Amino acid sequence: MSPANMYQPMGYILDLGGKRVRPLLTLIACDLFNGTIQHALPSAMAVELFHNFSLIHDDILDKAPLRRANPTVHEKWNTDIAILSGDGMLVKAYDVLAQSQQQHIGYLLPLFSKTGMEVCEGQQMDMDFETQEKVSVEAYIQMITYKTAVLLGCSLQMGAICANTSYQTQQHVYEFGKHIGIAFQLLDDVLDVFAENENFGKQIGGDIIANKKTYLLLKALELANPAQLQQLQALCQMPNSLKDEKVKQVTALYLALNVKELALNEANKHTSIALQHLQEIEADEVKKDHLKAFALQLLNRNK
Amino acid sequence: MSPANMYQPMGYILDLGGKRVRPLLTLIACDLFNGTIQHALPSAMAVELFHNFSLIHDDILDKAPLRRANPTVHEKWNTDIAILSGDGMLVKAYDVLAQSQQQHIGYLLPLFSKTGMEVCEGQQMDMDFETQEKVSVEAYIQMITYKTAVLLGCSLQMGAICANTSYQTQQHVYEFGKHIGIAFQLLDDVLDVFAENENFGKQIGGDIIANKKTYLLLKALELANPAQLQQLQALCQMPNSLKDEKVKQVTALYLALNVKELALNEANKHTSIALQHLQEIEADEVKKDHLKAFALQLLNRNK
Structure with a gap:
């Protein structure tokens, strides 16, 4: 063309x-x-x-x-x-x-x-x-x-x-997709730091190195005590030459502040909302199960 | 917002x-x-x-x-x-x-x-x-x-x-607008070089300075004899410091090759096609005249 x-x-x-x-x-x-x-x-x-x-x-x-x-x-x-x-x-x-x-x-x-x-x-x-x-x-x-x-x-x-x-059914299927999408992105933030295998396909800790404002970082900044906050802010300014050390220390802080769990909880909350909307939909149960399985498969990339 | x-x-x-x-x-x-x-x-x-x-x-x-x-x-x-x-x-x-x-x-x-x-x-x-x-x-x-x-x-x-x-009438009004648009752009090329007053609002010869491939330049390249072609190509490579001389000489070549007239003829051809399409349209003649006047006013920016 x-x-x-x-x-x-x-x-x-x-x-x-x-x-x-x-x-x-x-x-x-x-x-x-x-x-x-x-x-x-x-x-x-x-x-x-x-x-x-x-x-x-x-x-x-x-x-x-x-x-x-x-x-x-x-x-x-x-x-x-x-x-x-x-x-x-x-x-x-x-x-x-x-x-x-x-x-x-x-x-x-x-x-x-x-x-x-x-x-x-x-x-x-x-x-x-x-x-x-x-x-x-x-x-x-x-x-x-x-x-x-x-x-x-x-x-x-x-x-x-x-x-x-009907419009009402359209809304349920829309909300289902939207909340699956939110859960997907939250899990993506978690995987960036905590992916356990090679299937993720990206550099582990890429978001940490780039100081990307993910759910994990924002939640950590919210929950940190003054000492932890100072440490986190110092880590964000670490030069790229020390990026492995930066990833290691930020990850440790994330674990100490429990933000991985909080992110997983938030993702689960949105997955639940999504599934509630799916339940409201009147349609062939076998087909609904297929859609549910497809969505959950999207969310379970690392398992 | x-x-x-x-x-x-x-x-x-x-x-x-x-x-x-x-x-x-x-x-x-x-x-x-x-x-x-x-x-x-x-x-x-x-x-x-x-x-x-x-x-x-x-x-x-x-x-x-x-x-x-x-x-x-x-x-x-x-x-x-x-x-x-x-x-x-x-x-x-x-x-x-x-x-x-x-x-x-x-x-x-x-x-x-x-x-x-x-x-x-x-x-x-x-x-x-x-x-x-x-x-x-x-x-x-x-x-x-x-x-x-x-x-x-x-x-x-x-x-x-x-x-x-009707679809047929839509086509006529579409073609009317399209051909007015072609005429408008051709006249714009002419005005860039030959605008006679200050109303044009752009630098005279801007297209020549930028070697923009306008109707005038392309037609001149098509019609030039070997000597004129060589001259035109040399002018296109003239440094920006000599831009006034460049505009003057290219304009002279355009006049020698009659490309201004050819561009105006081409523009008139498209205006005529446009007006033929307008004539085919069945509508209130007074309203048609207003549309015609509006279009011609667009085309006559320099007169």
Whole structure:
């Protein structure tokens, strides 16, 4: 497709793969409510395109050199091309969405755009946190909800819309996805520090080295006594040459302050809320069990 | 609105003003076909938001320091914020569009997205031209059609859709806007070199200094004899310190090769095509005359 400098990066990032969690959720939700799978295909494609658009642009903002072990678009081409092919991908997401059944578009479009705004807001909040001295745990949960979780809820709700489900049922499936997403991100924070095997695929303690304001760090700052607070602040300023020591000492502080447990509890709380919403849904119990199993599998990457 | 770093730049660029040509076209088209103006307001806002999104991102790509005599978003804030607030503005355009009447959304959305893809493609073509040695006049017309003209056609067609007009009539009003847009851009190329008064508001010869591949330059390269071609290529490599001399000599070559007249003829050709499409439209003749006068006024900025 032409111009190649716009379409090749779009094909490139899509070809890097990924688990395709979001489009799967859309199709699963459509099937859960006995919808016609074909009617949900435009929504499924749209959420995956939106997700990949956000990856291209987030990688620019994060100055990330690698995405799925390959050069990011702005590294392989340049930032201008990454901006424009990301824009094209976002428009393409809506272009594909427009191929939905006429009777669904009026419901899909407001949901997709509301979610899109929230994802942008979440990304901006995340950027703002970097320079903000004090970030509350509540603000952090709000940030991950917008940046990560709402797109999972949206993916499911779009499938439900394409199956002509009631608004109330749509809300339950949305909340299910959203709370699974919050739990997923909280567990991701824990795994970054406490992953026990090689399956995690990232550097252990990467967030600690980067002073990333995760649930663990924010909770530790909240709970630390004056001496611990001083120690934590000193550790955050440790030079990169001592990063192994930094990871070791921060991890020890996290354990002393019990923030790993608190993060797991918080994740479990959101998983429970998610499962309560699933329970409220009237649908084939076997299909519901499959969706539940799929979600729990996402959460249990390290076990 | 929060986060401020995302919403303030969006408000900032909208507050810089501009002629609001695109939303006006949407509302005029809706009125032309006796539609309810209120039904076209979401479309009018969506096209203006889309236009401003593209300005924010194009200014990054063009490294433009100023927009309407004020700092561009990436200069006033930074590139990361400009990327993200542009993204937010694009999503917001769709979010506003979703507030259209349910019966119109299925027609507005595919048109808006097709146009959005074309605008991105046009911007990429323009970037590609910078490093391309040979660019045909046809490719140039294609580029300005996508980058500038189709959004004018889209603005009008959206108004027509909101007035429940037939598809055939929509096509005529779209083509009217598209060809006015092509003529507008061709005249812009001419004005850059030959503007006769101070109303143009830009530096005379700016395109020549930047070696921008305009209709005039491409046509001159096409028509030049070997000696003129050599002269033109030498002029393109003249250092910036001699820019006044460069503008003077390139302008003289343009006059010798008659490319100003050719550009004006090409612009007139597209204006005529536009007016033929307007003639095909069945509507109140007084209203049609107002639309015609509005379009011709856009084209006659220098007279």
